[in-house]
Structure formats: structure tokens, C-alpha cells
Amino acid sequence: MDDTGFDIPQAAAHLEISPELYKRLARLFLEDTKTQMSNLEAAIEREDSDQVARIAHHVAGSAENLELFVLGNAARRIMSEANSRGTTGSVHRQYGELREIFSDFQRKLQPYL
Amino acid sequence: MRRIHKILVVDNSPVMTTFMGEVLEQAGYSVRIANTGTAALAAVEEEKPDLALIDRVMPQIDGDNVCRILHTRPDTRDIPLIMISGIAAEESGTPVREYISAYLAKTPLPQLKSTLLQVISDLEQGKDSEYRGRIIGNEQLQEREITTELLESTRQLHSFIAASPNGVLEIDGDGSIVFANPQAHTIFDLSGIQLVARQFTRLFDSTELRSRLERAIASLGAEPQRLGDDGSIQVGDRKLLISFSRVHRGPPVSIMVLLQDITALYESRRETQSLLEEKELLLREVQHRVKNNLNSISGMLQLAAAASSSPEAQKALSESEARVRSVMRIYDTLAGTGEHRNIDLTAFLRKLCDEMGLLFADNRIRTVCNVADEAVRVPVTTAIPIGLILNELVTNASKYAFVGRETGTVTISFERDGKGGFSLSVSDDGVGLPEDTTSRSREGFGLQLVRAQAQQIGAEITIDRSAGTAFLIDLGDCRT
Numbered sequence A: 001m002d003d004t005g006f007d008i009p010q011a012a013a014h015l016e017i018s019p020e021l022y023k024r025l026a027r028l029f030l031e032d033t034k035t036q037m038s039n040l041e042a043a044i045e046r047e048d049s050d051q052v053a054r055i056a057h058h059v060a061g062s063a064e065n066l067e068l069f070v071l072g073n074a075a076r077r078i079m080s081e082a083n084s085r086g087t088t089g090s091v092h093r094q095y096g097e098l099r100e101i102f103s104d105f106q107r108k109l110q111p112y113l
Numbered sequence B: 001m002r003r004i005h006k007i008l009v010v011d012n013s014p015v016m017t018t019f020m021g022e023v024l025e026q027a028g029y030s031v032r033i034a035n036t037g038t039a040a041l042a043a044v045e046e047e048k049p050d051l052a053l054i055d056r057v058m059p060q061i062d063g064d065n066v067c068r069i070l071h072t073r074p075d076t077r078d079i080p081l082i083m084i085s086g087i088a089a090e091e092s093g094t095p096v097r098e099y100i101s102a103y104l105a106k107t108p109l110p111q112l113k114s115t116l117l118q119v120i121s122d123l124e125q126g127k128d129s130e131y132r133g134r135i136i137g138n139e140q141l142q143e144r145e146i147t148t149e150l151l152e153s154t155r156q157l158h159s160f161i162a163a164s165p166n167g168v169l170e171i172d173g174d175g176s177i178v179f180a181n182p183q184a185h186t187i188f189d190l191s192g193i194q195l196v197a198r199q200f201t202r203l204f205d206s207t208e209l210r211s212r213l214e215r216a217i218a219s220l221g222a223e224p225q226r227l228g229d230d231g232s233i234q235v236g237d238r239k240l241l242i243s244f245s246r247v248h249r250g251p252p253v254s255i256m257v258l259l260q261d262i263t264a265l266y267e268s269r270r271e272t273q274s275l276l277e278e279k280e281l282l283l284r285e286v287q288h289r290v291k292n293n294l295n296s297i298s299g300m301l302q303l304a305a306a307a308s309s310s311p312e313a314q315k316a317l318s319e320s321e322a323r324v325r326s327v328m329r330i331y332d333t334l335a336g337t338g339e340h341r342n343i344d345l346t347a348f349l350r351k352l353c354d355e356m357g358l359l360f361a362d363n364r365i366r367t368v369c370n371v372a373d374e375a376v377r378v379p380v381t382t383a384i385p386i387g388l389i390l391n392e393l394v395t396n397a398s399k400y401a402f403v404g405r406e407t408g409t410v411t412i413s414f415e416r417d418g419k420g421g422f423s424l425s426v427s428d429d430g431v432g433l434p435e436d437t438t439s440r441s442r443e444g445f446g447l448q449l450v451r452a453q454a455q456q457i458g459a460e461i462t463i464d465r466s467a468g469t470a471f472l473i474d475l476g477d478c479r480t
Helices: A009-015 A019-045 A049-065 A070-083 A087-113 B014-026 B037-046 B063-072 B111-124 B145-163 B182-188 B207-216 B263-307 B311-339 B347-362 B380-401 B445-456
Strands: B006-010 B032-033 B051-055 B081-085 B102-105 B167-171 B177-180 B225-227 B238-248 B254-261 B342-344 B365-371 B378-379 B408-416 B422-428 B461-464 B471-474
Touching: A009 A019, A019 A049, A019 A087, A019 B014, A049 A087, A049 B014, A049 B471, A070 A087, A070 B032, B006 B014, B006 B102, B014 B032, B014 B111, B014 B445, B037 B063, B051 B063, B051 B111, B081 B111, B081 B182, B102 B111, B102 B342, B111 B445, B145 B207, B177 B380, B182 B254, B207 B225, B207 B238, B238 B263, B263 B311, B311 B342, B311 B347, B311 B445, B342 B347, B347 B365, B347 B380, B347 B408, B365 B380, B378 B380, B380 B408, B380 B422, B380 B445, B445 B461
Parallel strands: B006 B032, B006 B051, B051 B081, B081 B102, B365 B408
Antiparallel strands: B167 B177, B167 B254, B225 B238, B238 B254, B342 B378, B408 B422, B422 B471, B461 B471
């Protein structure tokens, strides 16, 4: 499934759940990920690479559950970077990319929820 | 056959708990949700479930620990435990613990849903052996190197903490223990299972101590806090030093508690303190005896002078008695400083000047004390000769400088000499030294004593007779 366009009934059918449940999960995902993004930003700011990797793992897992792989991959890149090189400039850049993907996803999904 | 109706779902992801809750309720089960390990243990305490579905990776008390705790407690060890893991691919080489009924990989939701329902149905039918010891659904996942590295680094960190000689606890925002290393078990004489999920402050009996610890946790900022330096934190026979530091502000809040057993250190500190007090007591006793002995010598000299019929002998004995009293005065002043190795010379000189000023008040001789306003620390072995020199010169001035005069002034100065050293001077505005003392061979016993003391500390004396008499003593750098 592509994150850039939404067909709720199709996405729900793909996951073998009802469109209503998909919407509930998507709303929970948006809410939880918003909190996780703030936590992630704070962890990057205080250069806590262990926590950055953990939060990115959580975001990636949640996104992949809903088969949002573009978002999931962006989170995994942060996880990889934080674990190998700490919170360097690349993590800041990758966080910017993740935030953009998430905002775009949020903007596109919101009208359907 | 096993009847499964009430299922506890434990996962920190609301998406997963909602999904699994929905799936299980649709299948006819009654579901309770817990978003943390602590909440899961509290939920089990409240109502025992027929089965628990537990996420492997959660902050603070992770799924592994929740399962271990439930398995160890006698009242919960029979609950079938299903572990669901998002890192199953990376843990494929790690053996699955024997008390886990089934270990499921977090596969895409449709597959997870069918696997989960199948596993629960099989467990209901008692087919536990089909799932023990293996990871289900793992074959479809690819190992991610990054997660493997992260797991390895976590394992390393845990082994370092486990090997620490200090107790290490992690507590959450509510003050519940979420992790305890083996040394912490020893300190509190409780097993890991007994420690985890317990309120940290409840480990201490004293109400006062509990509120002290609660206050320290509540006011914890970026800087670590340390309690117990005074030996006030006691657990059984142990004295503890407790440091709190924030691992991160959260969410979730995580506070590391470091427990150092300072019983031996505290005992040795107390012993040292007691030895020091004993030494002080002995020293005071010795000082008291020295003073008494000096007093006795002074008394004997007085008696000898009174008994002597020769005026010369009387004079010599009286002068000697006066010197013994001077030594007593210096000794008293030194003892009053409470220091035994190095003392502040300026404070010592000021005190000595005050004493001598009082002594000469009746003779209408004024003493002026110009002592530098800075602390100059010198060895006691240097301070004593300086005190004796000062005493001798001021006494001499009072006796000989103002013969035939009503009043006079003796000025005592101590200052830096501009060459890195210090100088002491005793000057008077009196009649000046008699001509016959110009030659050293004609100097009186007092001056000879002054020279001997000066020589002892490497000081040089010059005499200025231009106005009254001034003795200038070059002390050099007397601090060393």
C-alpha cells in the first residue's frame, strides 16, 4: 500500500478488518505518533541516542502494522543512524524527513477519519 | 481442556491493543488492556486472567520481565502466557523460555490475527506442546541488523549493571521499581520478583525517611541528588548512600537510583572521628600539664628570689621568672588557636599584642600594633621563637626605653618586605639604647636571647638608633 493516497475500504480489506476499525486504528496511530514525534525530537535534542532508537523503533512498528511502509522506513533510518553514529547531523536531517512524511500523511488521512 | 475467557492484552502501542482487543472480543473473549508492564501486574492483582498476551518490547518493565514475574508468583504461575514480539526475527537464536506457552512474531496484522486465534484455540484444547520453545511466524520476517545491534548493546549494558558492586534500581514516574540488579536484591534482602513493581520508598520502615526520599524524587532536576552522607539511611544493618538521577524526563519518566553500601566506610569514619576526639583530649591534657609545670617553675623562681639576700641574684631570678611567664603567655596564646602544626602568624601576633598591651597598661606604656591584614600561615616551630623575640623586645622597651619619662609608645609592625618575605619590627620613642650596648659583647642577656631565637629561625636583626630604638627583624619567607 502507498502512503500517499487513501482508500479506507481498500486499506481495511487489505488488513482484513472493517473500515470502522481501520479508522479507529488510524486515529489512534495519528494521536500516538504525534506524541512519539515530540518525544523523539526531545531525545534528539538531548542527544539520547538510545532513546532515539527506541522511539524510532516504536514509530516504525506502529506504521508497519498499518502497512505504512514509507513512514516505517523513514523511522527505521533514524533508528539505524542513532544506533551506529549517535545523534549526529544526519539524525536531525532524517528526523526532518520523517516529520514531513508524517505531516503529509496526516493531512491526507485526516479528511477520511 | 482449558477454559479461556478473560484475556489480558499488554502492549504499549494503542494501535496494537485496540486491534487485538477488537479481534479477541469479536471472537467472544473478554478483554482487559494494559499499556505498561506495571499496569499489567496491577491488573493481574485485581483480577486474574485466563490468559495473558504480552508484548516483548516495552519501556521500563518489558514483556520478558512481566512473564518472569507472573511465572514466579505462586498465584499466577498457571496463567498461560503468549509473548508477541516485534524483534522476533533478531531473537531467532535466543532460546524461548520454558514458561512461555507460545511466542508469536509480530507479523502483518491479518496473519497475526489468524495465528493468534489459532494458538488460543489450541491452548484451550491443551495442545501447549505444539508451541513450546519456538517462535511462530518468524520464517516470514527478515532479520534487521540494526535491531540485532540494539539488542546486543542492551544485553551488554545489562551485564555491566548486573556486575556492578553497587545496587542499581530504575523507578518510574510513580516511584515504582521497574528494574533491580542483583546487588540491590542483596541490599534489601528481596528477590527481583519481590522488588519489581513495588514502591521504592516502601522499602524503608521509617516514615520520616520515606518522606525525605519522596521529596528528593519530586524535586529531582537535571542534577543528580545524593542522600545519606551523614549515615542517616539505614536498611537492616547497612548504611546506604543513595543517589538519584533522571535517565529521561519522559514519557515515560525514568529515574536511576544508585545504592552504595557505606557501612564499612561509615564505621571507619566514625572510628577516625573517635580517635581524633581522643587525640584532642590527650593534647588538652598535655597542654594543661605543661602550663601547670610552667606555673610551678615560675612559683619556685619567685620563692628563690624572695629568699635570696643578694640583690644581683634577686634581679636575675626575677628576670628569669618574668621570662617563664612570657613563655606561658605565648604557650597560652598558641593553645588558644586550636592549631598544632601551622598557625596564622598575623592572628597570633595580634593576640599577643593585645595581651602585652594589657600587661603594660599600668606603666602607661602604649602598644601600637600594625600587623598586616592577611593570613600568613607559618609552622608552630617558627611562631614560638617569633613570639619570644617580640615578648623580649617589648618587655625590654618597657623596662629601659622610658626611664625618666611619664609615658611612651611601643610600636609593633609586621608586614611584607617587598622581596617576597616578611619583616617584624619593634620600635619605641624612648631615650634610646645606652651607648655601652653598641658592642655585641656588652649586650644584656635579653638581647642575647633575642639573637639566639632569631638565629634559630634564620632571621636577621638590625638595630636603628636614629629616633628612640627600632629593632628590625628580617624574617624572610617564614611560611616555609
